[in-house]
Amino acid sequence: MHHNWHSGNTSWACLQTATNQIAIGWPAVVGEQYQVQGNNDVATTDWFNIGDIISARLTNVVSQVPKTNVLQFYRVAQVN
Numbered sequence: 001m002h003h004n005w006h007s008g009n010t011s012w013a014c015l016q017t018a019t020n021q022i023a024i025g026w027p028a029v030v031g032e033q034y035q036v037q038g039n040n041d042v043a044t045t046d047w048f049n050i051g052d053i054i055s056a057r058l059t060n061v062v063s064q065v066p067k068t069n070v071l072q073f074y075r076v077a078q079v080n
Helices: none
Strands: 002-007 010-018 021-027 033-039 060-066 073-079
Antiparallel strands (some): 002 010, 010 021, 021 060, 033 073
16 A cells, blocks of 8 residues: 655655554654554544654654554654
8 A cells, every 4th residue: 555645746646564553654854753544534623642752853754654454644743
């Protein structure tokens, strides 16, 4: 499974790396911090953190998150 999204000049990617992991990649600003979040219903605001805060060391970041057996939506939030 591999998905790419484009929004303007921004590209995102999500792919299954193993039976229990999904890799999510996004463009980043070096030195900024990001948090991958999940939600089972994108129509709600019930986003929850997945894993630790990630500090960007490059302009592209990839994070592996556990795959679940339920429909899951992901987003990446910049942490202030």
